[in-house]
Amino acid sequence: MTMQTTPLDDLVACPQCDTLHLASDLPENARAHCQQCGIVLMTSQPAAMARILSLALTAFIMMIAAVSFPFLTLNAGGLRNATSVIDAVLAFRNGFAFPLAVAVAFFIVVIPLVRLSALIYALGPLVRDQRPRLGARRAFALAEQLRPWSMAEIFIVGVTVALIKVAGLATVTIGPAFWAFAGVVVITVLKDQLICRYSIWEALDKTKA
C-alpha cells in the first residue's frame, strides 16, 4: 500500500491494534475484519439505521412499562409482597449501602434509558435523510461510551437466579413488568448488533454536515 498517495479519508485503522486498512464499500450483509487481530471493523446491513431507531424506540417504551408495572409478587403463609424494579433498587437504601442503590438504579434503569434517548436523538434525523441535530455526535459518543455500564441483561439473569432461590420458600407470581424488562433486553441485544460505529460516524461526519 502506498500511504502517501491515498487520501486519509479512504483509510481506516483498527481501534484495537492500530493496523491500517483501506476502507472500501462493503457488499450488503458483509463484515470487514481486521487483518491483524480479527475484530469486526465495519458491517454493512441494509436499512440498519431505520432498524436501530425503531428498536430503540420500542425498547424505550417497554422500559417505561418495566419500571411502572409490578415486577414480581411473593406469597407465603398468607402474607404478600409486591415488588417493582424500583423496589429492587431501593433494597440498598439503608445506611452504608445507599451509594449502591444509586449505582444499581443507574446500571439497570437510568443508563439504559440515557443510551436509548441518545441514540434516538442522534439517529432520528439521519433516517429521514436530514442533517444531524446539534449535539448528535456527542449523543452518539455518549451512547457508545455507556455501553458496558448498561446492565439490564445482567439484571434479568440475576432475577432468574433469585427466583430459583426463593422458589422452594414461597410462591412467586411474575408480573407484566418482568416480561417488559425481558423484552427490553432482547431488543437491546438485537439493536446493539446492528450498530456499526464506522458507518454511523461517517453519517454524522462533522465535515460533511
Next chain:
Amino acid sequence: MITARAAGLVSCQRCGQVHSLETRLCKRCEGRLQSRDTGSLQRVWAWLLAGMIAYVPANIYPMLLTSTLTERSESTILGGVVELFDYGSWGIAAIVFVASVMIPVGKFVAIIYLAVSVQRGSAANRHERHKAYEVVEFIGRWSMIDVFVVAILSALVQLDTIATINPGIAAVSFALSVIFTMLSAQAFDSRMIWDADRTQQ
C-alpha cells in the same frame, strides 16, 4: 501490514478516521486523538489494585442477612454457593460460582498477565493475548449478577416476621470490586499488545 503510527498517522479510536500524527482532535467526531495511551498501564495497575483490595471484604463479610421465624443466618458469597449446592440446585450454584468467583479471579489473573507481558515487551502469543483482552472486556460486567440477586431477594423477601432478607456489606464491596476491575480493563490500551513485535522489526 503497517500500523497507523508507522505510517505517520493517528487514528481515532471512536470512529476510525485517520489523521496525520500531530492532529489532536478528530475532524469527524471531535474525539481526542492519541497514538498510544502512555498513562494506560499506570491506570490499569491502580484500578486493578483497588479492585483486588475490594474483593477481600467481599468474601469475608456476609452478602445476605436472612432471618426467619426460627433462625437468623448470614451467608457469604461462597456460603451461598454451598447452600445452593446442598439444595440440589447445581445449575444455579454453578452460575453464581462462575459469576462471583471464577470471573473476578480470572479477570485479576488475566489483567496482570496482560499488563506484565506488555511491560516486558513480550511478542509471544499476541493473538491469544488479544483474545484474552476481548474476553475480559466482554465478560467483566457479568460479575454483577450476584449484586442484582441480592437486590431482588432483599426487595422481594420482606414478609414481616416469617422471613426477611437484607443485603450485607459484602454486596457493596463486591460491586466496587467489579466496577474497579471494569475500569482497569477499560484503561488498557490493546494496541500495546501488538507494538512489541513491531518495534523489533
